[in-house]
Amino acid sequence: xxxxxxxxxxxxxxxxxxxxxxxxxxxxxxxxxxxxxxxxxxxxxxxxxxxxxxxxxxxxxxxxxxxxxxxxxxxxxxxxxxxxxxxxxxxxxxxxxxxxxxxxxxxxxxxxxxxxxxxxxxxxxxxxxxxxxxxxxxxxxxxxxxxxxxxxxxxx
Amino acid sequence: xxxxxxxxxxxxxxxxxxxxxxxxxxxxxxxxxxxxxxxxxxxxxxxxxxxxxxxxxxxxxxxxxxxxxxxxxxxxxxxxxxxxxxxxxxxxxxxxxxxxxxxxxxxxxxxxxxxxxxxxxxxxxxxxxxxxxxxxxxxxxxxxxxxxxxxxxxxxxxxxxxxxxxxxxxxxxxxxxxxxxxxxxxxxxxxxxxxxxxxxxxxxxxxxxxxxxxxxxxxxxxxxxxxxxxxxxxxxxxxxxxxxxxxxxxxxxxxxxxxxxxxxxxxxxxxxxxxxxxxxxxxxxxxxxxxxxxxxxxxxxxxxxxxxxxxxxxxxxxxxxxxxxxxxxxxxxxxxxxxxxxxxxxxxxxxxxxxxxxxxxxxxxxxxxxxxxxxxxxxxxxxxxxxxxxxxxxxxxxxxxxxxxxxxxxxxxxxxxxxxxxxxxxxxxxxxxxxxxxxxxxxxxxxxxxxxxxxxxxxxxxxxxxxxxxxxxxxxxxxxxxxxxxxxxxxxxxxxxxxxxxxxxxxxxxxxxxxxxxxxxxxxxxxxxxxxxxxxxxxxxxxxxxxxxxxxxxxxxxxxxxxxxxxxxxxxxxxxxxxxxxxxxxxxxxxxxxxxxxxxxxxxxxxxxxxxxxxxxxxxxxxxxxxxxxxxxxxxxxxxxxxxxxxxxxxxxxxxxxxxxxxxxxxxxxxxxxxxxxxxxxxxxxxxxxxxxxxxxxxxxxxxxxxxxxxxxxxxxxxxxxxxxxxx
Numbered sequence: 001x002x003x004x005x006x007x008x009x010x011x012x013x014x015x016x017x018x019x020x021x022x023x024x025x026x027x028x029x030x031x032x033x034x035x036x037x038x039x040x041x042x043x044x045x046x047x048x049x050x051x052x053x054x055x056x057x058x059x060x061x062x063x064x065x066x067x068x069x070x071x072x073x074x075x076x077x078x079x080x081x082x083x084x085x086x087x088x089x090x091x092x093x094x095x096x097x098x099x100x101x102x103x104x105x106x107x108x109x110x111x112x113x114x115x116x117x118x119x120x121x122x123x124x125x126x127x128x129x130x131x132x133x134x135x136x137x138x139x140x141x142x143x144x145x146x147x148x149x150x151x152x153x154x155x156x
Numbered sequence: 157x158x159x160x161x162x163x164x165x166x167x168x169x170x171x172x173x174x175x176x177x178x179x180x181x182x183x184x185x186x187x188x189x190x191x192x193x194x195x196x197x198x199x200x201x202x203x204x205x206x207x208x209x210x211x212x213x214x215x216x217x218x219x220x221x222x223x224x225x226x227x228x229x230x231x232x233x234x235x236x237x238x239x240x241x242x243x244x245x246x247x248x249x250x251x252x253x254x255x256x257x258x259x260x261x262x263x264x265x266x267x268x269x270x271x272x273x274x275x276x277x278x279x280x281x282x283x284x285x286x287x288x289x290x291x292x293x294x295x296x297x298x299x300x301x302x303x304x305x306x307x308x309x310x311x312x313x314x315x316x317x318x319x320x321x322x323x324x325x326x327x328x329x330x331x332x333x334x335x336x337x338x339x340x341x342x343x344x345x346x347x348x349x350x351x352x353x354x355x356x357x358x359x360x361x362x363x364x365x366x367x368x369x370x371x372x373x374x375x376x377x378x379x380x381x382x383x384x385x386x387x388x389x390x391x392x393x394x395x396x397x398x399x400x401x402x403x404x405x406x407x408x409x410x411x412x413x414x415x416x417x418x419x420x421x422x423x424x425x426x427x428x429x430x431x432x433x434x435x436x437x438x439x440x441x442x443x444x445x446x447x448x449x450x451x452x453x454x455x456x457x458x459x460x461x462x463x464x465x466x467x468x469x470x471x472x473x474x475x476x477x478x479x480x481x482x483x484x485x486x487x488x489x490x491x492x493x494x495x496x497x498x499x500x501x502x503x504x505x506x507x508x509x510x511x512x513x514x515x516x517x518x519x520x521x522x523x524x525x526x527x528x529x530x531x532x533x534x535x536x537x538x539x540x541x542x543x544x545x546x547x548x549x550x551x552x553x554x555x556x557x558x559x560x561x562x563x564x565x566x567x568x569x570x571x572x573x574x575x576x577x578x579x580x581x582x583x584x585x586x587x588x589x590x591x592x593x594x595x596x597x598x599x600x601x602x603x604x605x606x607x608x609x610x611x612x613x614x615x616x617x618x619x620x621x622x623x624x625x626x627x628x629x630x631x632x633x634x635x636x637x638x639x640x641x642x643x644x645x646x647x648x649x650x651x652x653x654x655x656x657x658x659x660x661x662x663x664x665x666x667x668x669x670x671x672x673x674x675x676x677x678x679x680x681x682x683x684x685x686x687x688x689x690x691x692x693x694x695x696x697x698x699x700x701x702x703x704x705x706x707x708x709x710x711x712x713x714x715x716x717x718x719x720x721x722x723x724x725x726x727x728x729x730x731x732x733x734x735x736x737x738x739x740x741x742x743x744x745x746x747x748x749x750x751x752x753x754x755x756x757x758x759x760x761x762x763x764x765x766x767x768x769x770x771x772x773x774x775x776x777x778x779x780x781x782x783x784x785x786x787x788x789x790x791x792x793x794x795x796x797x798x799x800x801x802x803x804x805x806x807x808x809x810x811x812x813x814x815x816x817x818x819x820x821x822x823x824x825x826x827x828x829x830x831x832x833x834x835x836x837x838x839x840x841x842x843x844x845x846x847x848x849x850x851x852x853x854x855x856x857x858x859x860x861x862x863x864x865x866x867x868x869x870x871x872x873x874x875x876x877x878x879x880x881x882x883x884x
Contacts, residue, residue, distance in 0.1 A: 032381035033374015073374035095234030097371030098555030123830035134798030
């Protein structure tokens with residue numbers, strides 16, 4: 001049995017431990033906000049957090065999550081209140097939206113580690129997340145905006 | 157996506173009111189589909205839903221709870237139609253925008269694209285084709301609500317006014333929700349007055365997108381996310397070479413793997429059906445399939461391009477002939493010939509292809525991200541052996557479309573129906589394509605070659621322009637073939653952007669050679685313009701250099717009779733500071749192009765270091781006529797520029813011995829955030845007829861970047877993607 005927690009809830013699953021975490025989250029737990037894009041850690045659409053660290057869940061076997069705490073986009077906030085989600089809405093970032101869960105999960109780690117990121121910090125943290133629609137200019141603006149919100153104490 | 161000029165004329169002749177009224181009445185049912193409709197999702201989330209609703213026409217439902225649901229007949233693939241089309245309706249309705257939501261339309265002739273005669277999202281046409289449709293629908297609903305209120309108050313409807321979801325008369329006020337019952341009893345008016353544009357409250361404003369919240373918390377449902385109880389997942393082994401046929405397969409290992417339910421031959425290959433994707437995929441990879449490789453087994457793109465070059469040496473089918481280009485060429489003071497080449501491209505939507513089928517003995521429900529509902533439904537019905545009306549298609553959000561999800565054969569839909577049939581009804585199955593499957597599956601932007609020749613006179617004026625294009629037709633075999641190809645020996649989509657060359661050059665010859673190659677091709681964002689603009693705008697730049705003239709001024713001089721081309725060209729040049737010097741190692745390039753009824757110009761600023769081109773800034777000017785949502789327009793232009801820049805800098809599909817050489821993002825790169833330039837979009841403010849916006853941002857990117865590389869290096873880029881080693 002594979003035992004870990006997802007978005008604060010404990011789960012215990014009978015699943016092949018080599019199955020990528022992505023498919024366990026999507027198909028066994030029904031959390032479809034985390035997306036499949038490439039299956040080889042190239043595009044970042046599948047980004048989740050394991051113990052707070054950004055992980056490409058399409059190549060991470062579920063065994064890697066055992067005893068750990070996984071956060072998916074559904075767990076970023078219960079009510080769109082995370083400063084990044086608020087900034088994403090204010091800057092109208094998404095187009096098709098498919099990559100945005102991964103973008104937000106990567107940005108969340110960046111913002112936690114560097115509360116006032118520079119453009120270079122953003123490039124470095126977000127370069128693993130592809131957006132085919134080309135929302136990068138707005139992602140950049142939204143991350144800066146979220147950082148301002150946090151600095152002004154608007155964050156949770 | 158298809159002959160816009162022709163269709164534009166057709167749509168303008170269309171009596172929209174008639175369409176709107178014909179779609180009225182007796183339609184109070186048929187909008188709720190299990191698992192998909194707003195009603196179902198609201199119920200499952202425990203929200204209060206109005207049991208009675210006012211549906212004056214097919215496009216809007218007003219609930220007693222004041223909620224206004226706009227039923228949108230175009231697919232949301234990022235371009236913002238779930239916001240811009242509701243804005244049109246809500247403005248005429250004087251709705252309270254905070255109460256407005258959207259729902260995807262089912263497949264029904266009343267949701268046909270007014271110009272294309274079928275339900276489709278393409279050709280950057282949703283807003284211009286929906287403009288009258290959605291405004292009429294909103295105005296009709298408003299008139300009926302006003303009539304209902306006036307009846308209640310026993311006053312003249314003309315003495316009432318509407319604002320933010322209520323009807324007013326003097327100090328009296330009644331909300332739309334309170335009028336639902338009374339309005340439902342009325343007959344829609346035969347004619348309604350549309351607003352004077354000066355009274356618009358929503359149209360023209362950068363209203364936030366309605367779909368953003370659900371795209372920031374993972375709630376948005378794409379085709380790949382559709383869930384049904386007892387649904388199985390299938391992964392299909394498809395031929396490694398186009399046209400190859402399955403000879404036999406050995407599933408001795410695969411069939412005993414965990415979760416595998418069935419392994420079965422389907423027309424497109426061998427389907428492995430399992431309880432979950434990973435099980436299906438793992439078992440699929442353990443299959444051993446023998447293929448008859450067929451005629452394409454020796455196909456190589458390098459040889460194909462050589463054949464294209466040879467073909468371009470002789471004249472092609474004449475598409476346009478002004479004066480005598482060949483004669484003028486031989487008499488020109490200076491002349492130039494240049495061959496431009498572009499490769500096959502993959503649409504590469506972030507969401508790989510997928511399709512869910514719920515097949516029963518006498519009906520079938522398909523859920524997928526479709527751009528081509530009428531065609532997909534008909535093809536699904538044919539595959540299922542059911543009449544059209546027994547098949548429904550639910551359009552989910554599309555994780556990118558770019559044309560791929562409007563496949564003339566509905567390949568990804570039909571295959572899923574066959575997989576369900578192989579299981580036997582009742583069957584619920586989701587077919588998921590891996591990224592590699594998706595990229596290898598064909599239907600690419602065709603590779604093209606444009607051989608250009610031109611000459612200038614002693615004063616440096618262009619006197620002739622000749623193009624010979626070589627490439628595959630994308631319209632052959634599509635539902636548009638009859639209309640588009642009739643009486644022509646060429647495909648207009650191969651030469652769009654060339655055949656309407658706006659430059660005032662006295663002798664022009666546009667010629668086309670059609671290549672027959674067994675690689676399936678189709679429209680990709682900006683279609684023919686994605687390659688013709690590169691050839692034209694680079695060649696015009698080359699002629700400017702030949703004439704010793706500034707490339708911006710050279711274009712200006714030849715566009716004096718084209719004020720809207722000139723408008724965007726000037727705007728982009730001015731905002732970019734065309735005349736301001738740049739640091740050493742940097743250069744600017746400019747391009748202008750008309751496509752999808754909109755005018756676009758880009759100025760790119762690049763630096764070149766050893767073997768690398770870096771785009772620092774792109775200044776984009778767009779004239780799409782009267783616009784609906786400038787925020788969405790800016791996003792589309794930025795995204796289009798990035799899409800075009802990705803192709804210009806990185807992307808190429810090649811075949812060796814019939815096998816595709818690039819199958820994922822590592823070998824077919826997409827621009828990443830660290831490579832993304834600063835992009836500015838400047839929108840021309842006018843009241844011209846609205847044009848498209850999803851595609852016009854793409855074509856200028858490649859030529860602007862390539863011309864900027866010339867400005868830095870003095871060398872020309874004639875093949876995409878840009879490789880400095882190939883510059884001449």
